[in-house]
Amino acid sequence: MYAFEIERPETIAEALALLSEEGGQALGGGQTLIPTLKQRLAMPETLVSLTAIGEMQGVCMSDAGEVCIGGATSHAVVAREAADSFPALAAMAGHIGDPAVRNRGTIGGSLANNDPSACYPAAALGAGATIKTNTRDIPADAYFIGMFETALNEGEIITEVRFPVPRRASYQKFVQPASRFALVGVFVAQFDDGVRVAVTGASENGVFRWSEAEEALNSDFSAAALEPLSVSADQMIGDLHGSAEYRAHLVKVMAKRAVEAA
Numbered sequence: 379m380y381a382f383e384i385e386r387p388e389t390i391a392e393a394l395a396l397l398s399e400e401g402g403q404a405l406g407g408g409q410t411l412i413p414t415l416k417q418r419l420a421m422p423e424t425l426v427s428l429t430a431i432g433e434m435q436g437v438c439m440s441d442a443g444e445v446c447i448g449g450a451t452s453h454a455v456v457a458r459e460a461a462d463s464f465p466a467l468a469a470m471a472g473h474i475g476d477p478a479v480r481n482r483g484t485i486g487g488s489l490a491n492n493d494p495s496a497c498y499p500a501a502a503l504g505a506g507a508t509i510k511t512n513t514r515d516i517p518a519d520a521y522f523i524g525m526f527e528t529a530l531n532e533g534e535i536i537t538e539v540r541f542p543v544p545r546r547a548s549y550q551k552f553v554q555p556a557s558r559f560a561l562v563g564v565f566v567a568q569f570d571d572g573v574r575v576a577v578t579g580a581s582e583n584g585v586f587r588w589s590e591a592e593e594a595l596n597s598d599f600s601a602a603a604l605e606p607l608s609v610s611a612d613q614m615i616g617d618l619h620g621s622a623e624y625r626a627h628l629v630k631v632m633a634k635r636a637v638e639a640a
């Protein structure tokens with residue numbers, strides 16, 4: 379590890395002031411960033427930890443009935459505090475990695491990183507969440523650009539994420555046993571105005587909505603409605619853990635399980 383400074387501001391305003399200085403980078407739970415620094419794939423001069431900022435912590439309900447999660451809230455807190463208001467989201471957070479990862483990793487870090495196998499991108503896109511930053515509100519449909527790529531600008535931080543609460547929902551992941559990330563994960567949510575289906579772990583372009591499944595489930599919310607569908611292996615991830623064809627097959631399997639569980 380190289381030498382760097384670390385700051386722990388207690389307000390968003392202080393964090394933004396520190397991040398506006400040359401060489402500063404936001405630090406969430408450090409579960410991705412710290413290993414990156416150890417390998418010297420990134421070498422920021424100052425890490426600005428967001429985890430001591432009270433206004434970016436915890437889970438609450440908005441007046442509009444959305445579940446609001448502070449951008450520096452750990453997965454373990456979401457698993458605990460969203461259990462009554464949005465059980466599918468809480469269950470998703472409660473199955474991320476292992477206890478150490480869940481106690482350190484944050485929702486903001488996960489969504490900013492946008493790992494193609496991460497669970498939160500599927501939940502945010504599947505529930506049609508709004509990603510709130512220090513400058514704007516970004517709908518999930520406009521937020522995920524590609525693998526490790528988002529709509530965030532340099533120095534912009536995720537302060538809160540707002541999730542509309544569906545009538546019913548479930549996230550099902552086929553676990554990659556070495557990392558606990560999703561080999562394929564599918565989040566299905568049924569709202570009064572329609573069904574959303576988001577898939578992580580599968581595509582070379584990162585998380586995506588499976589629109590054919592949404593259409594089928596809008597007519598008939600049952601696993602049987604997905605049976606006639608198939609997913610193309612084109613642009614699916616193929617690696618030592620699973621071929622592109624295997625992942626394409628798993629998308630339908632996990633979607634059916636999510637519908638049944640919802």
Ligand SMILES: Cc1cc2nc3c(=O)[nH]c(=O)nc-3n(C[C@H](O)[C@H](O)[C@H](O)COP(=O)(O)OP(=O)(O)OC[C@H]3O[C@@H](n4cnc5c(N)ncnc54)[C@H](O)[C@@H]3O)c2cc1C
Nearest residue numbers: 406407408409410411475483484486487488490497536558
């Ligand atoms: C062994 C292991 C297993 C894991 N398993 C899973 C899994 O099953 N499912 C899953 O979804 N994830 C998994 N993860 C990922 C983990 O849960 C974290 O979500 C992820 O590492 C990033 O979150 P973090 O808070 O640690 O961010 P950091 O590592 O601190 O930061 C990551 C990036 O986000 C930026 N950043 C951090 N916070 C913010 C913010 N609020 N606004 C803007 N930018 C920000 C940082 O500058 C950095 O670029 C796993 C990680 C490990 C190490």
